[in-house]
Amino acid sequence: MxxxxxxxxxxxxxxxxxxxxxxxxxxxxHALLNIAQNPGTNAATIAEQLQLPYPFLAKVLRRLAEMxxxxxxxxxxxxxxxxxxxxxxxxxxxxxAVSGPVILDPCQTKPRCATQQRTGKCNLKxxxxxxxxxxxxxxxxxxxxxxxxxxxxxxxxxx
Numbered sequence: 626m627x628x629x630x631x632x633x634x635x636x637x638x639x640x641x642x643x644x645x646x647x648x649x650x651x652x653x654x655h656a657l658l659n660i661a662q663n664p665g666t667n668a669a670t671i672a673e674q675l676q677l678p679y680p681f682l683a684k685v686l687r688r689l690a691e692m693x694x695x696x697x698x699x700x701x702x703x704x705x706x707x708x709x710x711x712x713x714x715x716x717x718x719x720x721x722a723v724s725g726p727v728i729l730d731p732c733q734t735k736p737r738c739a740t741q742q743r744t745g746k747c748n749l750k751x752x753x754x755x756x757x758x759x760x761x762x763x764x765x766x767x768x769x770x771x772x773x774x775x776x777x778x779x780x781x782x783x784x
Contacts, residue, residue: 712770
């Protein structure tokens with residue numbers, strides 16, 4: 626396995642990484658974990674704790690509420706709570722609720738991609754399909770419950 630590169634003194638400033646997740650997907654996962662561990666918290670507190678822009682997080686929380694992952698109560702004493710059991714919701718479930726089905730390249734969804742139409746075969750399509758299935762399996766097997774802290778000591782839940 627290739628080691629992840631680290632930023633060195635000669636590299637350009639800024640983040641050298643490109644995430645496969647959209648910001649909405651990442652924020653949704655982080656927010657759900659925060660809510661699971663701090664039931665009844667409010668959106669402003671979540672944004673502050675996760676160092677996320679409040680307006681964008683509020684949009685993500687609205688989407689999670691529409692998908693029945695969370696319930697939000699307004700007013701004094703209000704807050705956000707989970708409507709789902711963290712042990713029953715996978716990272717794949719969250720990502721797909723926010724953005725739709727996970728695949729690496731849309732060509733794999735076509736009966737005959739452009740390369741197949743041009744040459745009669747496409748070896749890349751099989752590679753995309755295999756990678757997509759692997760990613761879906763991995764993300765589908767990781768639940769929010771596995772990622773929640775056990776308690777005040779901050780020990781990660783064993784899976």
